[in-house]
Amino acid sequence: MEKYRLIGVELSPYTVKLRAILRYRHIPHVWLCRFPQFFEETRTLNPGLMPVLQYPDGAYRVDSTFIAQDLEDIFSNARSIFPTDPALAFLAHLIEDMADEWLCKMVFHYRFSYDIDRLYGPRWVMDDTLVASSADELDRHYSIFLERQTNRMQLFGCLPEHTDLLETGYRDVLESLEDFVSNEKFLFGTRPSIADFSLYGQLVTLMHDLSPGAVMRRIAPRTISWLMRLADTSGVDGTWLDHDQPSETLKKLLTMAGRIYLPYLKANANAFTNNENSFTTHLDGHRYTQPVFKYHVKCLNTLIRKFNTLKASDKKRLDLLLEGTNCFSQLVGMQAN
Numbered sequence: 039m040e041k042y043r044l045i046g047v048e049l050s051p052y053t054v055k056l057r058a059i060l061r062y063r064h065i066p067h068v069w070l071c072r073f074p075q076f077f078e079e080t081r082t083l084n085p086g087l088m089p090v091l092q093y094p095d096g097a098y099r100v101d102s103t104f105i106a107q108d109l110e111d112i113f114s115n116a117r118s119i120f121p122t123d124p125a126l127a128f129l130a131h132l133i134e135d136m137a138d139e140w141l142c143k144m145v146f147h148y149r150f151s152y153d154i155d156r157l158y159g160p161r162w163v164m165d166d167t168l169v170a171s172s173a174d175e176l177d178r179h180y181s182i183f184l185e186r187q188t189n190r191m192q193l194f195g196c197l198p199e200h201t202d203l204l205e206t207g208y209r210d211v212l213e214s215l216e217d218f219v220s221n222e223k224f225l226f227g228t229r230p231s232i233a234d235f236s237l238y239g240q241l242v243t244l245m246h247d248l249s250p251g252a253v254m255r256r257i258a259p260r261t262i263s264w265l266m267r268l269a270d271t272s273g274v275d276g277t278w279l280d281h282d283q284p285s286e287t288l289k290k291l292l293t294m295a296g297r298i299y300l301p302y303l304k305a306n307a308n309a310f311t312n313n314e315n316s317f318t319t320h321l322d323g324h325r326y327t328q329p330v331f332k333y334h335v336k337c338l339n340t341l342i343r344k345f346n347t348l349k350a351s352d353k354k355r356l357d358l359l360l361e362g363t364n365c366f367s368q369l370v371g372m373q374a375n
């Protein structure tokens with residue numbers, strides 16, 4: 039076998055993120071939208087996440103962030119998705135992390151909160167998941183899946199009282215992008231970065247779901263075209279821009295990281311260190327409660343490690359690039375556990 043095999047479903051943000059990366063990077067692969075096959079083949083994988091990428095040597099791997107970095111090491115110098123400037127590469131990583139770990143709460147919130155969305159997306163996921171099932175079988179699996187995911191909402195912090203925080207945040211992301219996106223314009227230049235692909239994964243999923251999709255159609259129609267183009271950028275040849283003057287969009291996304299995402303990660307990590315099971319904090323003026331999430335402790339540690347390995351001159355530039363975003367002061371002086 040020479041090709042990579044990507045196994046997942048269309049409505050999984052991390053699956054389509056990784057598929058878009060494989061396409062942009064011209065990495066030979068096949069796409070398998072078939073969950074039972076994934077399940078049979080990968081029964082023993084832990085954690086059991088989607089997507090799974092099978093490498094040509096037969097090994098199965100999960101975690102789109104880890105895989106994206108691993109593919110950089112394997113296919114070095116070929117259509118990299120990490121800006122060459124270390125300070126910008128750090129910012130791309132920060133936005134990737136926020137998209138993967140915070141915007142996903144918006145996906146979960148919309149998909150399982152509103153009747154219209156509960157009827158649509160989860161049924162599609164199950165339809166992708168089952169091979170040739172009858173309408174009755176589909177209904178049965180759909181009900182089981184819906185109940186399971188609804189029960190997990192509280193684990194992810196998707197509580198009714200967080201609606202305003204999550205929905206305002208969603209509209210803010212769309213409004214920031216809408217002013218900026220155009221053909222072959224990406225966050226760090228005229229070529230896409232890991233940050234664009236992560237935003238793509240979450241936002242295109244929100245676009246498919248009915249209520250967040252209606253919001254997007256109303257307030258961010260150009261963002262929809264931008265997402266559609268990001269699905270397959272195999273023909274894009276661009277350059278990284280000199281970003282000592284970051285775009286307003288980049289600034290707005292980083293401001294969200296400074297006001298919401300980093301304070302969230304820190305509150306979660308503090309609760310973990312203090313052996314607490316859950317935490318309550320304030321994020322951008324909204325009260326927020328969630329059980330401690332261990333994976334997000336790891337995310338914060340990775341960000342801190344990346345920040346701390348930057349040279350003093352890159353940190354100095356980051357201080358300027360991040361001015362007014364409240365990010366730099368939260369990162370400086372922190373140690374990974």
Ligand SMILES: N[C@@H](CCC(=O)N[C@@H](CS)C(=O)NCC(=O)O)C(=O)O
Nearest residue numbers: 050051052086087088089101102103
């Ligand atoms: N950090 C992982 C997250 C992947 C993930 O959470 N995938 C979801 C589907 S979108 C999943 O498989 N969840 C398993 C479950 O719901 O049991 C990545 O980047 O790939």
